[in-house]
Amino acid sequence: MGGPPRAAAQGPHQSAPAGGANVTEHQAETDHDGTGEAPVFRPRKNGQAQAVSEELAAWMRTGWADTEMRDLDPVEQAPYTAKRRAALSGRFPGERLVVPAGALKTRSNDTEYPFRPASDYVYLSGDASDGGCLVFEPRSSGGGHVATVYLRPRSNRENGEFWLDGHGELWTGRRDSLAEAGALLGLATDDVRRLPGILGEAPDVPTRIVRGHDLGLEQVVAGLRGNADGSAGAEVDAKADEAARRDEELAIALHDQRLVKDEWEVAQLQQAVDSTVRGFGDVVAALPQARATSERYIEGTFFLRARVEGNDVGYGTIAASGPNATTLHWMRNDGPVRDGELLLLDAGVETRTFYTADVTRTLPVSGTFTDVQRRVYDLVYAAQEAGIAAVAPGRPFTAYHQAAQRVLAAGLVEWGLLDGPVDRVVELGLQRRYTLHGTGHMLGLDVHDCAISRTELHLYGDLLPGMVLTVEPGLYFQPDDLTVPEELRGIGVRIEDDVLVTADGNRVLSAALPRTADDVEAWLAGNGPAR
Numbered sequence: 001m002g003g004p005p006r007a008a009a010q011g012p013h014q015s016a017p018a019g020g021a022n023v024t025e026h027q028a029e030t031d032h033d034g035t036g037e038a039p040v041f042r043p044r045k046n047g048q049a050q051a052v053s054e055e056l057a058a059w060m061r062t063g064w065a066d067t068e069m070r071d072l073d074p075v076e077q078a079p080y081t082a083k084r085r086a087a088l089s090g091r092f093p094g095e096r097l098v099v100p101a102g103a104l105k106t107r108s109n110d111t112e113y114p115f116r117p118a119s120d121y122v123y124l125s126g127d128a129s130d131g132g133c134l135v136f137e138p139r140s141s142g143g144g145h146v147a148t149v150y151l152r153p154r155s156n157r158e159n160g161e162f163w164l165d166g167h168g169e170l171w172t173g174r175r176d177s178l179a180e181a182g183a184l185l186g187l188a189t190d191d192v193r194r195l196p197g198i199l200g201e202a203p204d205v206p207t208r209i210v211r212g213h214d215l216g217l218e219q220v221v222a223g224l225r226g227n228a229d230g231s232a233g234a235e236v237d238a239k240a241d242e243a244a245r246r247d248e249e250l251a252i253a254l255h256d257q258r259l260v261k262d263e264w265e266v267a268q269l270q271q272a273v274d275s276t277v278r279g280f281g282d283v284v285a286a287l288p289q290a291r292a293t294s295e296r297y298i299e300g301t302f303f304l305r306a307r308v309e310g311n312d313v314g315y316g317t318i319a320a321s322g323p324n325a326t327t328l329h330w331m332r333n334d335g336p337v338r339d340g341e342l343l344l345l346d347a348g349v350e351t352r353t354f355y356t357a358d359v360t361r362t363l364p365v366s367g368t369f370t371d372v373q374r375r376v377y378d379l380v381y382a383a384q385e386a387g388i389a390a391v392a393p394g395r396p397f398t399a400y401h402q403a404a405q406r407v408l409a410a411g412l413v414e415w416g417l418l419d420g421p422v423d424r425v426v427e428l429g430l431q432r433r434y435t436l437h438g439t440g441h442m443l444g445l446d447v448h449d450c451a452i453s454r455t456e457l458h459l460y461g462d463l464l465p466g467m468v469l470t471v472e473p474g475l476y477f478q479p480d481d482l483t484v485p486e487e488l489r490g491i492g493v494r495i496e497d498d499v500l501v502t503a504d505g506n507r508v509l510s511a512a513l514p515r516t517a518d519d520v521e522a523w524l525a526g527n528g529p530a531r
Contacts, residue, residue: 396460
């Protein structure tokens with residue numbers, strides 16, 4: 001892949017190449033320098049400074065059409081993000097809140113991973129660009145906050161950024177202008193390079209930041225709090241501990257707020273699930289090619305659907321065939337796909353607005369289950385049916401897990417793998433040798449959504465209309481487990497669906513995918529849905 005090295009990551013310019021008369025030198029500054037000035041760039045190639053003639057630099061500044069402002073409609077979630085910001089504002093009156101998007105991360109040398117913005121930032125802004133930050137500034141009077149999203153403006157044409165920098169417009173594409181971004185998001189906008197300086201001159205009010213996404217901004221906020229004011233010893237530690245506690249409160253409040261999805265979010269999750277259903281159909285159609293290659297063919301087939309209809313997969317696809325299905329998070333996906341074995345596919349499409357599905361089906365590669373495979377599958381299906389039936393508003397979050405686990409435990413006792421009674425098995429958790437994981441989790445912008453929400457609202461709370469969760473019991477008999485008959489060893493089965501809690505019960509978002517053993521076999525034969 002061609003491209004100029006990132007000038008900002010290089011050392012200071014040494015000297016112009018020999019014979020470089022009439023050469024203009026450019027030097028890159030980093031984001032968040034607080035100056036508000038457009039950076040100036042020094043071109044480099046393979047780590048060495050390149051000469052740019054004055055004539056070429058001048059020519060590149062001319063002859064471009066004015067494309068600074070396009071007529072854009074607001075993003076469809078703008079009314080919803082405004083309501084979410086208002087709710088968060090009410091939770092922290094008189095305090096400054098800083099919510100970064102995160103930045104590009106280096107994959108190797110001068111290449112980066114594809115960017116995916118932080119979920120809390122997306123939830124509150126609707127923006128998908130890298131390097132941004134949403135700031136809630138408390139009003140001096142009247143209460144509430146003024147929310148401003150700080151972004152990188154379009155790459156500068158006067159200083160050469162648009163063609164000399166590796167992240168310039170001619171290399172990575174056009175960014176929205178600040179005015180365009182404001183129209184799209186329904187937010188005030190400003191240049192993110194000005195943010196450190198703006199924060200430094202802002203009124204002295206309590207400040208919180210969502211940590212883990214922008215170390216530079218975290219350091220700026222630490223300075224605002226006086227964490228870096230020259231204090232020493234226990235005083236510094238006390239300030240740091242208090243700052244960490246306050247920041248954690250902000251993060252928890254956001255996860256609490258995200259537990260119940262609004263109608264727009266539910267529609268996005270249904271869209272993610274619908275694309276995922278089509279992706280599973282693609283995989284079923286591609287099983288003959290997978291048998292000739294490996295699990296990678298399965299992974300790649302599903303990924304194509306994710307990229308065509310969405311942003312990406314919502315998490316690393318698990319395409320586990322044969323005994324690999326007994327490894328819960330098998331992501332190597334390099335094993336063979338053989339007739340007579342089961343394929344466990346756990347995959348989800350992430351929409352372009354970053355909401356993800358999370359669905360699992362276990363398929364007989366040859367098209368039909370063996371008697372032993374069907375026996376395991378039917379027990380897992382019965383457990384899932386019990387779990388889904390326990391999903392309803394006002395029911396404890398743990399109820400569906402307990403319902404599914406009890407069915408699994410009863411089946412394992414009936415098979416003679418565990419000594420009953422069932423109550424004893426469940427109380428001691430003995431069934432976990434063969435099932436290991438919980439029966440589900442919240443779903444949304446993250447595949448394991450709202451993970452740090454308060455336990456009294458989530459793990460030990462009651463289900464509410466608008467919550468979306470997975471129901472995914474499984475049984476996994478390890479190839480080397482001598483406590484089970486040989487015929488069971490190496491069999492792994494999981495069935496997972498995405499379920500919306502409704503006002504009067506639940507709705508299975510992924511109901512279009514076959515679930516019973518008979519329906520799965522009909523699907524594989526080309527006689528069922530999801531083709």
